[in-house]
Amino acid sequence: MPSLREVQRRFVAATVFGDSGALAELGIVAGALDPTARIAIYRDNALGNYRKALAATYPVVQRLVGIAFFNAAIDAFVRAHPSPRGDVNRYGSELARFLAAYPPARELPYLPHVARLEWAIDQANIAADAPPFDPAALRAVPEDVLGELRFVLHPSAQFVVSAYPIFHIWQVNQPGHAGDDRVDLGEGGDALLVRRASDGVVIERLAAGEHAFLAAFAGNRALRDATERAFGIEPSFDLADVLRRHVSAGTVVAFLAPSDVSSWTPR
């Protein structure tokens, strides 16, 4: 009699990979329906669940390629990148990387970039909550140590950078979009901030200096360093305006004073 592990291996081979030898060795009781048809029910269920789950995470990718192309791509993705967890909601982080190397998608070089944006949106929805920024605490910091402060971004904040106009592509593929849905791929790339605000996930385009500034905090750098990076990229960078906007919008939720730095652990 085969061990439980052998049975389960054969089951995966028969369903996900369509291995008829494994199917024959499973020892399925035929009854009114032959074993091939019984295994097909499980194959269709499992692949159907992944198609549905990933279509919910990647609706714009699905819209860009059409349902038939999307389903074939997801089936291939499932074979190449097994779901490691019993929580299907966390599955699919590698779809962008998969699509970048997926030969049928070669003519859509922006597709993996759109996938990265959709994954960031999905993750922003379930990231941890954070208490709002406390301006009084900032006012109490002596001026001479301000440059050493490390600002902390909201746990949902992520950056998505692309050489393609992915935000525009994303916008014209939203269900409510009306009007011109053409996008000129030559119109330039995007540096996007994706984060969760009190009323849902927001996506915003960042100027080059602003992106360098915020990304420096995500990389555990201090205000002085972040500011230098921003000015290096964008000489007209307006530090006061950018910091005020992102504090009041909730992108920045806290800061760590120099004495806290030793206890600071990167997220």
Added chain:
Amino acid sequence: MPPATPLPPVAGIGLRSPHVAQVRRDRPPIGWLEVHSENYFVDGGPALAALEAIRADYPISLHGVGLSLGSADALDAGHLAQLKRLAARVEPALISEHLCWGRIDGRHLNDLLPLPFTDEALALCCDRIDAVQAALGRVLLVENVSAYLRFASDAMAEWEFVAAVARRTGCKLLFDVNNVYVNAMNHGFDPRVYLAAIPGEAVAEIHLAGFDASGPCLIDTHGTRVAPPVWALYRATIERFGAKPTLIEWDTDLPGLDVLQDEAAIAQSILEEADAVAA
């Protein structure tokens, strides 16, 4: 271990995300609510906030779909830790999982897959249930699943396997009447034989749902109303076990909440008939 069932023996509804805002706003009269645990394996955000708001007004049951109790792979400690964290947050009336497998060699199929009813599978499931009950510090409910195949290597009937799991581990049973009916039709047995083999004192919850009969085999889609023969089997179940908390589950082609409330009202009337007979 604390008792497994502070849920009232009344009808409840499986809460799905399209209905969350309505339930939160209107607080409709529903005995209790059940959610899929994995949907709340998150660090924060609106879904978790909504559940935390709703749990103030309704008893909550956490129903897992991904722990893979019957997998030859080791128990996923990360998954169990997430469940434990969620339980601490939600303080559910009960926690349930499925008597099935989903993962092998690190690959999860995220589906409720059928076990061969062998001594090896029985021993493994019992070990896992013991480990989960120890980790959670409470009694677990396990649910019988629907199946579209069975294995020639079976050493016992499904009902013997299910009853043995409850007897050996002290876990409780989430008795899914629809799954019993689907399996009876798909594998040609009398569902009343199954019912007769289940130890009533172990049953702590009942599930009802609809199946799809358009193909050569009944499929447990949770996508329609409860079928008349399943209602009949449910009456027989309540006659045998007494009134138990009963859930209406609906997952595909989800209708308005009112349709689920209609179904729950039918279950509730059957529960009340049983109470009247008992009194």
